[in-house]
Amino acid sequence: MNTTNKEWSNNTSINTGTLAGKKSFGLRFKMFIYFVPIFVLSIILMNILQVYGCSFLGIKGEYYMKRSVKFHDLNLVADLKKERLNRWLRERVDDARIATENYIIESNINQITQLFHRNVKLNNSRTDLLESLQKESAYKHLTQFLKGIKTHSPAYNSARIVDIKQGFVIASSENTDIGAALSTSFHEKMLVSGGEGFFTVKNPQAEEGYGLYLSRNIETSHELKGNDASAAGLFLVMSINSRDFAIPIIHTGHGLGKTGEALLVDNDVKLLTPLKHPLKDGSIARAFEYKIDDQPATLSSLGFEGIVESVDYSGEQVLAAFRHIVLTTDMAWGLVVKQNTKEIFAILYDGVKNTIIISLAGIVIIFLITIILANKLSRPINILTDTAYKVSSGNLKARASVTNKDAIGFLAQTFNTMVDSVESRQDELESKVRERTQELTALNNELQESENKYHDLYDNSPDMLLSINPENAKIISCNKALLKSLCFDKDEIIGRPVFDIYHPDCLETAKKGFQRFIEKGEVRDLELQLKRKDGGKIDVSLNVSCTRDNQGNIIQSRSALRDITKHKTLERELAKSNEQLMHSEKLAAIGKLSASIAHEFNNPICGIKNVLETVAEANLNEDEEKFTVLAIKECHRMADLIRKLQDFNRPSSGDISLINLHEIIDEVLLLTGKKLKERDIIVQKNYVDRPPLIKAVNDQIKQVFLNLIQNAEEAIVGDGGTITITSDCVDSNILIHIKDTGGGIPPQFMSVIFEPFYTSKPAVKGTGLGLSVCHGIVKKFGGDIKVDTEVGKGTTFTVIFPVEAGV
Numbered sequence: 001m002n003t004t005n006k007e008w009s010n011n012t013s014i015n016t017g018t019l020a021g022k023k024s025f026g027l028r029f030k031m032f033i034y035f036v037p038i039f040v041l042s043i044i045l046m047n048i049l050q051v052y053g054c055s056f057l058g059i060k061g062e063y064y065m066k067r068s069v070k071f072h073d074l075n076l077v078a079d080l081k082k083e084r085l086n087r088w089l090r091e092r093v094d095d096a097r098i099a100t101e102n103y104i105i106e107s108n109i110n111q112i113t114q115l116f117h118r119n120v121k122l123n124n125s126r127t128d129l130l131e132s133l134q135k136e137s138a139y140k141h142l143t144q145f146l147k148g149i150k151t152h153s154p155a156y157n158s159a160r161i162v163d164i165k166q167g168f169v170i171a172s173s174e175n176t177d178i179g180a181a182l183s184t185s186f187h188e189k190m191l192v193s194g195g196e197g198f199f200t201v202k203n204p205q206a207e208e209g210y211g212l213y214l215s216r217n218i219e220t221s222h223e224l225k226g227n228d229a230s231a232a233g234l235f236l237v238m239s240i241n242s243r244d245f246a247i248p249i250i251h252t253g254h255g256l257g258k259t260g261e262a263l264l265v266d267n268d269v270k271l272l273t274p275l276k277h278p279l280k281d282g283s284i285a286r287a288f289e290y291k292i293d294d295q296p297a298t299l300s301s302l303g304f305e306g307i308v309e310s311v312d313y314s315g316e317q318v319l320a321a322f323r324h325i326v327l328t329t330d331m332a333w334g335l336v337v338k339q340n341t342k343e344i345f346a347i348l349y350d351g352v353k354n355t356i357i358i359s360l361a362g363i364v365i366i367f368l369i370t371i372i373l374a375n376k377l378s379r380p381i382n383i384l385t386d387t388a389y390k391v392s393s394g395n396l397k398a399r400a401s402v403t404n405k406d407a408i409g410f411l412a413q414t415f416n417t418m419v420d421s422v423e424s425r426q427d428e429l430e431s432k433v434r435e436r437t438q439e440l441t442a443l444n445n446e447l448q449e450s451e452n453k454y455h456d457l458y459d460n461s462p463d464m465l466l467s468i469n470p471e472n473a474k475i476i477s478c479n480k481a482l483l484k485s486l487c488f489d490k491d492e493i494i495g496r497p498v499f500d501i502y503h504p505d506c507l508e509t510a511k512k513g514f515q516r517f518i519e520k521g522e523v524r525d526l527e528l529q530l531k532r533k534d535g536g537k538i539d540v541s542l543n544v545s546c547t548r549d550n551q552g553n554i555i556q557s558r559s560a561l562r563d564i565t566k567h568k569t570l571e572r573e574l575a576k577s578n579e580q581l582m583h584s585e586k587l588a589a590i591g592k593l594s595a596s597i598a599h600e601f602n603n604p605i606c607g608i609k610n611v612l613e614t615v616a617e618a619n620l621n622e623d624e625e626k627f628t629v630l631a632i633k634e635c636h637r638m639a640d641l642i643r644k645l646q647d648f649n650r651p652s653s654g655d656i657s658l659i660n661l662h663e664i665i666d667e668v669l670l671l672t673g674k675k676l677k678e679r680d681i682i683v684q685k686n687y688v689d690r691p692p693l694i695k696a697v698n699d700q701i702k703q704v705f706l707n708l709i710q711n712a713e714e715a716i717v718g719d720g721g722t723i724t725i726t727s728d729c730v731d732s733n734i735l736i737h738i739k740d741t742g743g744g745i746p747p748q749f750m751s752v753i754f755e756p757f758y759t760s761k762p763a764v765k766g767t768g769l770g771l772s773v774c775h776g777i778v779k780k781f782g783g784d785i786k787v788d789t790e791v792g793k794g795t796t797f798t799v800i801f802p803v804e805a806g807v
Contacts, residue, residue, distance in 0.1 A: 400412040
């Protein structure tokens with residue numbers, strides 16, 4: 001096969017893999033997936049319906065019916081045992097009644113009681129008491145009768161006659177009991193019973209342990225009651241055999257199986273009969289001592305009757321019927337009949353196991369049948385699949401050899417015909433592909449060359465170029481000039497909103513320009529400022545064009561930003577120079593005007609002064625002379641002020657002379673004094689004695705201090721404040737400190753306050769030349785100016801001059 005055919009084979013490798021993957025999930029597997037789960041689910045569903053039924057459909061399963069039958073059986077057994085136990089208890093009550101009504105007790109009890117009480121009062125020992133009683137025939141008859149109760153009735157362990165009020169045993173079937181004291185609990189329960197009743201107490205003799213006792217009061221003669229008040233509390237107490245009294249209920253018969261049992265509890269859920277099985281921990285519970293805590297026993301002791309499924313004392317799941325048996329008003333028993341659910345449903349569970357085994361066998365049979373049928377049905381399909389796999393791998397010579405005369409055979413013939421057609425068309429297709437490939441390769445090379453030229457022009461353009469997404473205004477691309485000018489890396493720019501690169505001062509203008517671009521598709525010669533990474537500004541001129549789709553929608557922008565920083569800087573410097581020139585001309589005109597006005601004022605002042613001096617020579621009273629002298633003094637002051645104003649505005653001679661800085665400062669304060677007084681600003685002077693002289697030009701030094709004092713006055717906001725002027729000599733320098741109580745200078749302006757044209761004042765108050773000129777004059781004469789300021793607390797300018805320094 002030629003090269004093109006190999007390429008076509010490589011291009012179809014993915015499809016080949018797909019066919020191979022599909023082949024792994026063949027017909028056999030699908031049949032198994034379809035039929036086996038359906039069969040398994042059907043068997044499981046049938047078993048569930050058979051065993052547990054479906055309440056929604058009204059179907060009752062074997063589990064439900066078996067459970068109902070067992071509950072019915074347990075109810076019958078519980079009712080039968082309750083009836084047998086009640087009958088047995090009634091028989092014991094009749095035994096006690098018949099015994100107390102026997103003539104032997106009636107004829108002998110009074111004599112024995114009186115004799116017993118006499119011996120007790122004499123504090124005779126039990127041995128003496130027994131010997132005294134044995135001598136009496138009445139005692140012998142009574143003792144034989146009590147022993148006969150024990151002998152002829154196996155249900156009883158012993159029979160006693162007790163005096164409840166005195167708390168002693170008077171007569172008993174056991175000689176060792178005679179004179180024995182009753183326990184406190186036994187005594188109290190006998191008193192509460194009031195005549196007869198069943199109760200479980202501790203035997204007065206500790207060696208007998210716990211037991212069941214039946215009591216009944218003995219009626220004594222009226223003579224005995226009247227003669228001895230202590231004889232009115234006699235009872236017959238019969239101890240019932242704890243192993244024999246439960247015989248009617250312990251025997252469970254064959255109806256409860258191997259695990260079934262019946263048990264009896266008292267009011268406190270304490271066992272009255274031994275348990276058939278060990279407890280959860282393997283120990284054996286003892287009757288009359290263990291308190292059981294399972295649900296049926298607890299419910300029966302509380303007075304409830306019914307049936308329940310729960311976990312019993314051994315930890316096994318059981319079905320139980322429970323009954324409540326009332327003995328007396330304050331005593332009752334609970335009866336529980338139960339059987340283990342494992343035993344009850346054993347046959348049912350065995351049936352389920354057998355069904356599962358049969359189902360598994362059926363699954364195996366279905367699996368084998370499925371494989372046999374699938375092999376027969378899938379063989380021609382597998383042949384066709386293998387042939388398709390070979391064709392898809394590039395072997396166009398492969399043909400399907402299926403000869404069946406069914407739908408699959410027709411499919412194989414059609415497939416072979418299709419492969420013949422594909423093979424015949426392949427050569428023609430390969431020829432066209434080669435020709436088209438050559439054309440596309442040539443076009444691709446041209447496109448690549450053009451693209452390289454475009455990227456070269458784009459990246460190396462002297463102008464800053466970028467492209468943004470018009471939908472979200474984010475930067476898509478930019479050239480090296482933009483990155484270099486803004487000091488950013490490419491990954492720091494791409495994807496950011498374009499407004500992030502503009503300076504905050506022009507952000508609103510940039511947003512309006514973007515909106516104009518969205519509306520019109522272009523922006524021309526828009527002047528903006530870019531923000532460098534270090535916070536600096538770049539003045540640029542922005543021009544924007546766009547690319548549109550077939551519908552005329554803007555899909556991309558082309559922005560060109562030209563750096564015009566130098567041009568804008570020259571414009572600003574030229575504007576400042578023009579402003580400085582105009583201000584200088586204004587100052588020169590004002591100087592000439594003020595000199596002319598001062599000259600005009602000087603003549604009238606001289607005339608007024610001459611007149612006042614002539615008047616002063618006349619004879620004047622004290623007040624007139626005082627006012628005349630004051631007026632002459634003011635005329636001298638005005639003349640001196642006019643002379644100094646003329647000197648200040650007279651062009652500098654440039655002559656250097658020795659200057660006393662204190663005198664210069666005082667002359668400046670004379671010129672500014674009126675304005676300071678109007679604003680209630682106090683000037684404090686702290687001069688050093690005999691200040692050294694400096695060499696400088698008088699009027700230039702005067703201009704320095706005039707500017708500094710005016711700045712101090714203007715820095716004080718509102719009326720009221722203090723300007724402190726201090727002189728000091730340090731080494732060979734004289735220092736003049738001018739401190740104000742104004743608002744101070746912000747830190748960001750400290751580096752530019754001595755630059756020309758800088759000012760924080762409105763245009764009507766200054767041009768920004770004062771401090772620059774002062775700095776130049778001081779430096780000219782070898783001095784320096786320093787500034788110490790704090791926002792909100794004021795500013796101190798310190799002027800430093802070398803003493804007797806030359807030019």
